[in-house]
Amino acid sequence: MKLTFSPASPFARKVKIAAIELGLIDQIEFVPASVTPTKKNEEYATAVSPVRKLPALILDDSTVLVDSLTIVEYLDELAGGGKLMPASGLARWQRRSEHSMLQGMLDAMLLCRYENLLRPENLRWQAWYDDQWDRAWTGFTMFEQRPETLSRPLDVTQIALTCALGYADFRFPDCGWRDHFPKLKTFYETMMMRPSVRDTVPPAA
Amino acid sequence: MKLTFSPASPFARKVKIAAIELGLIDQIEFVPASVTPTKKNEEYATAVSPVRKLPALILDDSTVLVDSLTIVEYLDELAGGGKLMPASGLARWQRRSEHSMLQGMLDAMLLCRYENLLRPENLRWQAWYDDQWDRAWTGFTMFEQRPETLSRPLDVTQIALTCALGYADFRFPDCGWRDHFPKLKTFYETMMMRPSVRDTVPPAA
Numbered sequence: 001m002k003l004t005f006s007p008a009s010p011f012a013r014k015v016k017i018a019a020i021e022l023g024l025i026d027q028i029e030f031v032p033a034s035v036t037p038t039k040k041n042e043e044y045a046t047a048v049s050p051v052r053k054l055p056a057l058i059l060d061d062s063t064v065l066v067d068s069l070t071i072v073e074y075l076d077e078l079a080g081g082g083k084l085m086p087a088s089g090l091a092r093w094q095r096r097s098e099h100s101m102l103q104g105m106l107d108a109m110l111l112c113r114y115e116n117l118l119r120p121e122n123l124r125w126q127a128w129y130d131d132q133w134d135r136a137w138t139g140f141t142m143f144e145q146r147p148e149t150l151s152r153p154l155d156v157t158q159i160a161l162t163c164a165l166g167y168a169d170f171r172f173p174d175c176g177w178r179d180h181f182p183k184l185k186t187f188y189e190t191m192m193m194r195p196s197v198r199d200t201v202p203p204a205a
Numbered sequence: 206m207k208l209t210f211s212p213a214s215p216f217a218r219k220v221k222i223a224a225i226e227l228g229l230i231d232q233i234e235f236v237p238a239s240v241t242p243t244k245k246n247e248e249y250a251t252a253v254s255p256v257r258k259l260p261a262l263i264l265d266d267s268t269v270l271v272d273s274l275t276i277v278e279y280l281d282e283l284a285g286g287g288k289l290m291p292a293s294g295l296a297r298w299q300r301r302s303e304h305s306m307l308q309g310m311l312d313a314m315l316l317c318r319y320e321n322l323l324r325p326e327n328l329r330w331q332a333w334y335d336d337q338w339d340r341a342w343t344g345f346t347m348f349e350q351r352p353e354t355l356s357r358p359l360d361v362t363q364i365a366l367t368c369a370l371g372y373a374d375f376r377f378p379d380c381g382w383r384d385h386f387p388k389l390k391t392f393y394e395t396m397m398m399r400p401s402v403r404d405t406v407p408p409a410a
Contacts, residue, residue: 038332040339050343051309065298066306073297093270093279100272104256105311114333123330127243128319132243138255 002058003071003203004033004048010106010167011068012055013200017159018072020196022079031058037114070097072156084156099198102160105139106167108132113171137163138180150187162191170202207263208276209238209253215311216273217260218405220320223277227284238261262328274304277361281333286313289361303354307365310344311372318376327349341369345386347353355392375407389392 003019005012019025035052036042048056049066057065058072065071076084086092087117111132143149148159165188168177178185191197210217224230240257253261254271256400262278262279270276274323281289291297316337320329321343348354353363370393371384396402 002238038336040336046344050307050347051306051313051340053309063295063299065302067309070298070301070305089267093275094268096275097270100275101254101256104254104258104272118335119330123328125324125328128324131243131245135256138250142255201275
């Protein structure tokens with residue numbers, strides 16, 4: 001199977017970390033792809049996904065699976081099930097919900113990035129940027145206040161949170177999240193001891 | 206259980222249609238909520254979800270479940286499982302993937318709406334609007350070319366597609382999707398024969 005990939009994408013990184021932790025990394029061929037908004041990648045839109053997002057998993061029979069959570073859960077099932085996502089019960093729905101919040105936080109951080117880099121300077125709207133950034137920041141605040149999410153055995157929430165914090169380091173290096181969220185700082189340092197996390201840190205911008 | 210709700214939200218509508226079809230509508234109390242970007246709803250951000258999106262399901266023990274897909278799958282399980290989403294197998298992953306594409310299409314349509322209504326007029330960027338709209342349109346094109354997705358027994362893909370087409374009618378009434386996508390037109394007319402769909406059409410803007 002193939003995974004469309006960019007080392008700068010926090011969503012693609014999430015899948016790569018999961019694939020390493022699940023022991024499936026050798027079964028995946030990584031295919032570089034670029035999907036910047038306003039620079040339409042026609043081939044990607046028609047052959048992979050009309051919404052042009054990374055990553056997508058392309059199975060050997062050409063079935064395309066998106067988005068990153070779907071792919072992580074698919075790989076989890078391939079690896080036997082219940083490894084990074086509980087197979088059933090309320091714990092499963094709580095992980096799904098935590099992951100949705102993290103997905104929303106990362107979407108908001110990407111919108112901040114597009115607002116302050118991609119959009120022409122004279123068309124930027126600070127109130128929009130501030131609103132989106134607040135979603136990510138309030139989300140980090142929520143996880144700081146839920147230390148039980150940080151100390152469980154490795155799961156999809158922790159991988160997604162690591163990718164969100166890593167994306168903050170990558171694109172918003174001055175945001176100072178370590179000063180505000182000491183529990184997240186410790187959590188991140190622990191996660192960085194895993195080769196899967198350390199070896200997938202985005203390259204310097 | 207309670208569902209945060211607005212009749213204008215296509216994501217909230219998806220859950221309402223699913224709850225009706227699953228026979229669970231009487232167990233849900235609908236709680237009006239407003240989450241417009243740049244107008245921060247502090248209570249929602251702290252008590253419900255830091256990313257401030259509709260809908261959220263609040264269980265009787267105060268557990269919050271987001272997003273709309275998580276809620277639909279949770280309700281599906283409550284109703285016995287495998288009703289709107291296959292319980293296992295490749296069909297399950299295909300539905301998940303189709304739904305992710307529809308979620309991306311709806312997110313793109315909402316970004317168009319924010320660009321052309323919420324953002325101050327002198328800060329709008331046509332290339333951004335066009336790019337986002339293209340994602341939705343290319344997505345509709347894909348479903349038009351996959352008629353097998355339109356004729357299966359009712360599932361989460363069909364409900365999400367109905368909400369996306371209904372949102373096009375609601376917020377982009379001149380886009381002319383019926384002229385371009387005759388199979389989607391017939392599909393939508395068939396879906397509109399269901400009370401769950403007909404009774405949840407957004408009110409006139």
